[in-house]
Amino acid sequence: MPGTSNFCDGMHAPQLSPLYHASVMPPAPISFASPSNVLADNMPLGNGELTSNAWVNASDGALSLLLGRSDAWSSLAMPIKVGRIKLRLRPSPFVKPDAFSQTLHLENGSISIFARRGDLAVSARLWVDSAAGVRPHTSSAAVVFVELNASAPVAASVA
Numbered sequence: 001m002p003g004t005s006n007f008c009d010g011m012h013a014p015q016l017s018p019l020y021h022a023s024v025m026p027p028a029p030i031s032f033a034s035p036s037n038v039l040a041d042n043m044p045l046g047n048g049e050l051t052s053n054a055w056v057n058a059s060d061g062a063l064s065l066l067l068g069r070s071d072a073w074s075s076l077a078m079p080i081k082v083g084r085i086k087l088r089l090r091p092s093p094f095v096k097p098d099a100f101s102q103t104l105h106l107e108n109g110s111i112s113i114f115a116r117r118g119d120l121a122v123s124a125r126l127w128v129d130s131a132a133g134v135r136p137h138t139s140s141a142a143v144v145f146v147e148l149n150a151s152a153p154v155a156a157s158v159a
Helices: 018-023
Strands: 030-032 043-046 050-056 063-073 079-090 099-105 110-117 120-130 142-150 155-158
Touching: 043 099, 043 110, 043 120, 050 099, 050 110, 050 120, 050 142, 063 142, 079 142
Parallel strands: none
Antiparallel strands: 030 099, 043 050, 050 063, 063 079, 079 155, 099 110, 110 120, 120 142
C-alpha cells in the first residue's frame, strides 16, 4: 500500500529478504563414523539446565555420558561435571563394529547412534528434557533419556 512503512501494521507482514530465509535453514547434522578413542570426541546434549557430553568408547564399547548443570562452576569459572553414566550392552555392537554412526541433530537437540556387528544391530536416541510427566512431583528436574532398539536380545548395565 502506498505511504506505508516496512513495519507490520497488523494486516500486512513485513517482507523478509532472501538472505534472512537462507539463515534460518536447519543446520546440517554433525556425524562421527566410528566410536571415540578420546574424551574430546564427544557430542553435547542438554536443555539449558542439565548438560551432558555423550560418546561411545571404542575400547570398551560403553555409551558414556558426563553430566553437568548450567549453574555448576568451579572457583576458576570453569564448568564442573557432576556425574558420569556408563551404559554397557552385552553383547556389544559398539566394540569393533562393522558399521557405526553417531549423529548430533541440532534442530531438536538429540543424538542418534547406530552400530552393527555381525547380525546384531542397535540404534539409540539420546535427549534431555524436563521430568514433567515422568515424575510429576518434580516438574523442574531434567532427565537424560536413552531409547534403545536392538535386532536381538541384549543385556544392559548402567554404572
